[in-house]
Amino acid sequence: MIHKDKKLYWRKNLTYLSILLLIWLVVSFGAGILLADFLNQFRLGGFPLGFWFAHQGSIYVFVVLIFVYVFLMNRLDKEFEVDEI
Numbered sequence: 001m002i003h004k005d006k007k008l009y010w011r012k013n014l015t016y017l018s019i020l021l022l023i024w025l026v027v028s029f030g031a032g033i034l035l036a037d038f039l040n041q042f043r044l045g046g047f048p049l050g051f052w053f054a055h056q057g058s059i060y061v062f063v064v065l066i067f068v069y070v071f072l073m074n075r076l077d078k079e080f081e082v083d084e085i
Contacts, residue, residue: 008080009076016073020069023061023065024058024061027058028061028062031057032053032054032055032058033054036050036051
């Protein structure tokens with residue numbers, strides 16, 4: 001991979017990371033803390049929704065984002081021909 005491609009590869013990688021971490025921030029901080037009072041009007045599994053996001057939902061979203069990141073990076077690796085297979 002030439003120097004210009006390396007920069008583009010890492011720029012795309014950092015873009016993916018930034019977007020995914022922003023999503024996690026919005027879900028964990030926004031839904032779990034800032035919007036907790038509003039979300040507590042609704043229930044999920046018998047628990048107030050704001051409580052659920054603060055204690056469980058942000059973890060589930062984080063795990064899903066890990067799988068999304070793996071998918072995106074595998075696709076990016078193939079695009080730049082640096083995949084393992």
